[in-house]
Amino acid sequence: MGAGVLVEASVASLLDWALKRARELGADEAEVSVALSSSRQVKSEGTHLKALSRRSIDAWVRVSKGKRFAVTTVTSLERKPLEEAIEAAVTLASKAEEDPYWEGLPDPEPPLHSWVGYDQGVASAPTSWLLELARDLIAEAQRRPSIRVSATFVSAGESEYHVANTRGVSASDRGTHFSYGVELKAVGAGEGVGFSSVSSRGLHVDIYGVLERATALALDSMRGEKLGTVVKGNVLFRAEPFASLVDALLVPALNALSVLEGFSPLRDKVGQRVLGQLTVVDDGTMVGGLETSLFDAEGVARRRKVLFDRGVLKGFLHNTYTARRMRCESTGNAARVRGAVAIARTNLVIEGGEDSEETLASSSAVVVDGYLLSVHTVNPITGNFSVVASNPYLVKNGELKPLKPVTVSGNIYEVAGGLRPARRVKNTHTGVYTPDVLLSGLTVSG
Amino acid sequence: MMFEDLASPVLRKAGELGVSFAEVRFEDTVREIITYVNGKITALGVSRTRGAGVRVLYGGSIGFASTSDLSRDGLVKALEDAVSIARALGEGGKRVSEPPVKEGRFQVPTVRKHPSTSGLEEKLDLVKRAYSAAREGGAASITTRYGAYYGIVEVYTTDGIRVSAERLVTGISASVVLRENGKTGDGFETYGFSRGLEAFTGEHSPERAAEKALQMAKDSLRARRPPAGELTVITRPELTGVFAHESFGHLTEGDGIFAGTSPLTGRLGEQIASEAVTIVDAGVDPRGGYYYPVDDEGTPAERVVLVERGVLKGYLHSRESAALLNMKPTGNGRAQSFHHDILVRMRNTFFEAGDWSEEEIIRDTRFGLLLDKPAGGQVSEDGTFTFNARIGYIVENGELKEPVRDTVLAGNILEMLKYVDAAAKNVEISTSPFGGCGKWGQMVHVGDGGPTLRVTRLIVGGEK
Structure with missing residues (x-):
């Protein structure tokens, strides 16, 4: 890429042509979007380096005929394949069934903020520099004799997104992403693993921070002892594992389509206190946010919305379709998935509380750090979770003693009353910004 | 062409x-x-x-x-x-x-x-x-x-x-x-x-x-949540498949072997599981799964016996990983799409049949869990494998009792597979277009399976 301005005019005219063509072929309404991205990555399998370069084009067509709709995509901007995709979408929509709730595509609106997460430094970072960073990560990690490098990666990419529809939406955005990370294994008396990574929109480099965390986790886990019993009590989740639990368990329950169709345990809980004292905000406008953009996938402006205010459920994440069904405003959370416009979070911010991390750790039986294995298997329909913590610690006389991996189980809504967030909010580099959070009444075994 | x-x-x-x-x-x-x-x-x-x-x-x-x-x-x-x-x-x-x-x-x-x-x-x-x-x-x-x-x-x-x-x-x-x-x-x-x-x-x-x-x-x-702790677990065929995939499958992938980070590095020929354990990764199997006769490097998919009667027999390889270890490519070089580079990945991974029937295994179990319907799993390079069962039953004195739900199972590959003591004859191998196996940001379709299997010690993430 690197030529956003140059291609913008031609993309705009292509979208214009595609919308007209869709109408000519019989669509009542049409939406066409184009995502262009390029990335460079240096990665290592063990210490063996490999360099990758990707240029991708994704064109997306959504059409409706009456209350029927369909979606097709192609990996090309050429008119012939795009026209085939439009034809296919119109044909599919003609044969589809009516959705009585379909009220059409979104109307145009201006962006509600002006921050564009585009960093020329990321866009122009040469592969040779990415390589240098990867080599530094490997060399520094290997300074400790008990550490082996499982994998490293350094990646820089830029993307641009254009969406237009027959109601007059015409939105564009662009951004850059930079990330690096390392997975280490410690081998000595036992074996242990540690992973750490950083993701940002700009060029922020702190390889020592990443190495320090991954190395400490790997060495602690190597020295870890088996819990050897079953414990029921307070568990302090460090920010990273808590973020992954929230993403897998809570975010799907906040999806308005899940709410409307009866798959969310939060479906009749608006106005009720269901999450202890936690305040949770989805903020697609956050300056510097990993997931910040001007518009969502439908061209609706990104917003800031409070989902839980001191534990009280205030609302859900919406695209235009669910918002119209629930007679409210879209929250600008539309996302493209296969065959549909779905709903996805942007930056999820969990506010800090009153306690220090040390106070919460000393009130806990177990502290969970690193990552949660099998976190994708939790049950968002009920709130049940049963996961394995890669890097747990037993709290003994105020000290943290490393453990081998343990299982941690409970139900997020049943233990919500005991949720206690620490004061300091951390960037987990996943788009979730959260403090460490204490959960009470969990069962730990290992 | x-x-x-x-x-x-x-x-x-x-x-x-x-x-x-x-x-x-x-x-x-x-x-x-x-x-x-x-x-x-x-x-x-x-x-x-x-x-x-x-x-x-x-x-x-x-x-x-x-x-x-x-x-x-x-x-x-x-x-x-x-x-x-x-x-x-x-x-x-x-x-x-x-x-x-x-x-x-x-x-x-x-x-x-x-x-x-x-x-x-x-x-x-x-x-x-x-x-x-x-x-x-x-x-x-x-x-x-x-x-x-x-x-x-x-x-x-x-x-x-x-x-x-x-x-x-x-x-x-x-x-x-x-x-x-x-x-x-x-x-x-x-x-x-x-x-x-x-x-x-x-x-x-x-x-x-x-x-x-x-x-x-x-x-x-x-159903209620199962009891927590180390228990006897019987896995039904679909769940056995995820067990095979997460326990042995990933850690036999050649990239973890040449990097020296898999706990199975350098252990070919060692008895690392009980004699009831035979695990295979194949591109094609008549019992079902994903038909994958040739990989994304053009290498025909070899039927690789990973573990035979408890002995580690083979690793999975792409052309790159095989060259680094002076071994043969096995047809396991796969990529999610043309945008992705080749990684070493499984095709269809399964436990082979034993000579029990599922009923005999249940009847022979004094206390434990019979579990089914996987929701997925994961493995880490220290050998910790995990997989989750959505539903199951408590087994008491050879009979199925009350149902249990949402259960994570965990163990260490070098320890827990020694406790597999019974495999049934009922091998099933399945696949799906809706999901697959994720590794380093790439998702590919796989198949997995096996028979009903009993492990006398697995860590169960239940509730106390």
Whole structure:
């Protein structure tokens, strides 16, 4: 890429042509979007380096005929394949069934903020520099004799997104992403693993921070002892594992389509206190946010919305379709998935509380750090979770003693009353910004 | 061969640029999805993916570049990108191993109703029938799905590979929620095959999927969380598959072996599991799974015995990993799409049959859990494997008692597989177009399976 301005005019005219063509072929309404991205990555399998370069084009067509709709995509901007995709979408929509709730595509609106997460430094970072960073990560990690490098990666990419529809939406955005990370294994008396990574929109480099965390986790886990019993009590989740639990368990329950169709345990809980004292905000406008953009996938402006205010459920994440069904405003959370416009979070911010991390750790039986294995298997329909913590610690006389991996189980809504967030909010580099959070009444075994 | 004319000039140009090896991998595939939620279509789409990935070896270093521009200029630009970034790496120690076979066309046999030639009405009929059956069964919320992935991957290299591979996986699923007296029960069933739509009849009909999902949800309504701690666990075939995949499968992948980070490094020939354990990774098996006769490097898929009667026998390899370890490629070099580089991945991974029946195993168990319906799993390089069962029963004195739900199971590969003490004869191997296996940001379809299996010690993540 690197030529956003140059291609913008031609993309705009292509979208214009595609919308007209869709109408000519019989669509009542049409939406066409184009995502262009390029990335460079240096990665290592063990210490063996490999360099990758990707240029991708994704064109997306959504059409409706009456209350029927369909979606097709192609990996090309050429008119012939795009026209085939439009034809296919119109044909599919003609044969589809009516959705009585379909009220059409979104109307145009201006962006509600002006921050564009585009960093020329990321866009122009040469592969040779990415390589240098990867080599530094490997060399520094290997300074400790008990550490082996499982994998490293350094990646820089830029993307641009254009969406237009027959109601007059015409939105564009662009951004850059930079990330690096390392997975280490410690081998000595036992074996242990540690992973750490950083993701940002700009060029922020702190390889020592990443190495320090991954190395400490790997060495602690190597020295870890088996819990050897079953414990029921307070568990302090460090920010990273808590973020992954929230993403897998809570975010799907906040999806308005899940709410409307009866798959969310939060479906009749608006106005009720269901999450202890936690305040949770989805903020697609956050300056510097990993997931910040001007518009969502439908061209609706990104917003800031409070989902839980001191534990009280205030609302859900919406695209235009669910918002119209629930007679409210879209929250600008539309996302493209296969065959549909779905709903996805942007930056999820969990506010800090009153306690220090040390106070919460000393009130806990177990502290969970690193990552949660099998976190994708939790049950968002009920709130049940049963996961394995890669890097747990037993709290003994105020000290943290490393453990081998343990299982941690409970139900997020049943233990919500005991949720206690620490004061300091951390960037987990996943788009979730959260403090460490204490959960009470969990069962730990290992 | 669809892309041969495009490949030839790129490979000629690669020679001029001084590479020791070049490969162009073309893809032209389609994904179809229909999601039907409570009687409404919420997703209806067809996505076509068309492009090429170019891998080069320059001075012992690997460069990979991808493009959706299949013009001659677009492909040459991708080649030049790959060469340029490989040069930036400087002198390296990479090679690619010699392929056992260089030419071939690999097609999926006997497909009667290929999704590409079947109408939307027929596909909609599948999701609507499953929905109707679930609704008649009293479900409060219902999602049914149809999905398909099909098309062609072609591989051309400077060392003479000319391989065309057809890919096909189709599937249907039903997920239901039941509500009763303030309680919520959920259940699901998925059927997936490398076959046409004719597969979804009889025992694999949409109605049967809905019935199975309803039965699971009914059990789930009555279920409690299982007791926590180390317990005897009996896994049913679908769950046994995830056990095979997460326990041995990942840690036999050649990239973890050459990096020296897999706990199975250097242990070939060692007894690392009980004699009841035989695990295989195969591209094709008559009992089902994903039909994958040749990998994304053009290497025919070898049937690899990973563990035979408890002894570690083999690793999985791509051309790159095999060369680093002076071994043979096994047909396990796979990529999510043309945009992705080759990683070492499983195909169909399964425990082989024993001589018990499932009933005998249950009757022979004094106390434990019989578990089923995996929700996925994961493994870490210290040998910790985990997988999750959505539903099951407590087994007491040889009989099934009350149901249990949402259970994570964990263990260490070098410890827990010694406790597998019984395998039944009932091997089943399954696949799905809706998900697969994720590794380093790449998702590929896989199959897995096995028989009903008993492990006398696994860590159960229940509640106290």
